[in-house]
Amino acid sequence: MKRSKILGLVLIVAVLATMALMGSCIPTDTEGGGSSTIYMIVFLVLIFAMFYFLMIRPQRKRQKEHQQLMEELRKGDRVITAGGIYGVIENVSEDSVVIKVESGTTVRVAKGSVALKREM
Numbered sequence: 001m002k003r004s005k006i007l008g009l010v011l012i013v014a015v016l017a018t019m020a021l022m023g024s025c026i027p028t029d030t031e032g033g034g035s036s037t038i039y040m041i042v043f044l045v046l047i048f049a050m051f052y053f054l055m056i057r058p059q060r061k062r063q064k065e066h067q068q069l070m071e072e073l074r075k076g077d078r079v080i081t082a083g084g085i086y087g088v089i090e091n092v093s094e095d096s097v098v099i100k101v102e103s104g105t106t107v108r109v110a111k112g113s114v115a116l117k118r119e120m
Contacts, residue, residue, distance in 0.1 A: 008054045015050055070111055073097060078118040081109055086118070 073079070077089045079099065087099035090106055097114060099107050 012050065012054070015046060066112075069117065070114070073111070073114060073117075079114050080116055080118060082113045082115045083109075085109070 073089060073092050075089055075092060078087070079089060079097075080086055081099070085099065085101060085107065087101045087107065089097055090100045091098040092111075095111055096108050097111050099109060101107060
């Protein structure tokens with residue numbers, strides 16, 4: 001498991017434990033209810049912040065990196081597709097890529113299915 005995933009899980013457990021402790025410390029005010037509303041808002045904001053930093057932000061970063069990879073594809077690049085096909089790019093068009101595999105066969109795949117570039 002990656003270090004960032006472990007750190008994320010530890011953060012989730014710490015936030016949930018803190019919320020559980022805070023929930024037991026909240027005074028039960030049956031008449032006003034104002035202080036419990038503030039705690040509920042704080043709890044929702046913390047949950048949203050946790051989702052943003054652990055799920056939404058890393059996904060956006062991966063999307064930007066993949067988009068940059070798609071823009072940088074050139075003829076002669078060695079690539080691996082999402083399906084596991086290794087090959088060399090023969091032709092790049094707007095929405096597809098022609099890849100030459102080891103046997104000499106050419107395969108046209110969607111540009112988005114190129115997973116990563118291999119080093120020479």
